[in-house]
Amino acid sequence: MHKKFLFVLxxxxxxxxxxQETLDSVLTIAAxxxxxxxxxxxxxxxxxxxxxxxxxxxxxxxxxxxxxLEIYDIxxxxxxxxxxxxxGLKPRDLCLPVREIYRKDVAGxxxxxxxxxAG
Amino acid sequence: MKFAIQINSSPTGSGSAYHAYRFVCSVLAExxxxxxxxxxxxxxxxxxxxxxxxxxxxxxPKLWSALVKQYAIDLVVCISAAQxxxxxxxxxxxxxxxxDGDLADGFRISGLGQWVxxxxxxxxxxxxx
Numbered sequence: 290m291h292k293k294f295l296f297v298l299x300x301x302x303x304x305x306x307x308x309q310e311t312l313d314s315v316l317t318i319a320a321x322x323x324x325x326x327x328x329x330x331x332x333x334x335x336x337x338x339x340x341x342x343x344x345x346x347x348x349x350x351x352x353x354x355x356x357x358l359e360i361y362d363i364x365x366x367x368x369x370x371x372x373x374x375x376x377g378l379k380p381r382d383l384c385l386p387v388r389e390i391y392r393k394d395v396a397g398x399x400x401x402x403x404x405x406x407a408g
Numbered sequence: 409m410k411f412a413i414q415i416n417s418s419p420t421g422s423g424s425a426y427h428a429y430r431f432v433c434s435v436l437a438e439x440x441x442x443x444x445x446x447x448x449x450x451x452x453x454x455x456x457x458x459x460x461x462x463x464x465x466x467x468x469p470k471l472w473s474a475l476v477k478q479y480a481i482d483l484v485v486c487i488s489a490a491q492x493x494x495x496x497x498x499x500x501x502x503x504x505x506x507x508d509g510d511l512a513d514g515f516r517i518s519g520l521g522q523w524v525x526x527x528x529x530x531x532x533x534x535x536x537x
Binding site for chain 1: 414449488519521523524527528533
């Protein structure tokens with residue numbers, strides 16, 4: 290059986306092991322041949338911020354895992370325009386090419402999916 | 409309707425655990441079914457057999473164990489999240505030299521694939537916490 294999954298990521302990186310575990314579930318669902326998309330909202334946009342140095346405080350490099358998502362056929366990563374703007378970020382500050390989505394379009398976008406999971 | 413539930417917050421860390429419990433009770437009481445409850449992230453703390461809150465506070469492991477007896481629902485704890493936090497089932501406990509497992513009655517430990525299966529089987533997936 291196939292379903293379309295959307296993970297909505299709203300938390301900043303290095304919030305304990307939260308993102309590592311969320312990425313584990315993203316990868317597991319993708320490994321079961323399901324279609325997976327990611328939407329980064331609010332502080333979730335910091336997940337892809339360039340220049341992270343997590344080894345300095347004993348954390349794993351979760352941004353690197355986002356870079357590996359392509360291997361799992363996860364190509365659709367979207368970032369909310371307003372979340373970036375509110376944090377003084379531009380797409381060029383992110384470590385991956387992403388598609389931008391306006392806040393007004395988020396609800397409609399979510400309707401395209403069978404399962405929406407918060408991460 | 410068939411539900412898959414994921415619980416990501418601990419019994420003590422927020423009110424979300426109680427919302428999840430009440431939601432599951434309501435769903436079952438209304439005659440719907442719960443295909444599986446998957447405990448992930450801090451949610452694995454629901455499965456600790458030796459949690460001993462004061463008598464006048466909620467004891468979530470016991471609440472879930474009682475619900476399993478009533479409705480035969482499937483309570484699955486994610487193995488990687490559990491081992492990271494020191495919750496071991498009997499086999500793993502004896503392997504690392506602990507006296508016995510930590511898992512409360514009615515829970516079982518398995519992998520994330522169980523959550524994937526639940527999302528595919530269920531009509532609705534609800535995540536708490």
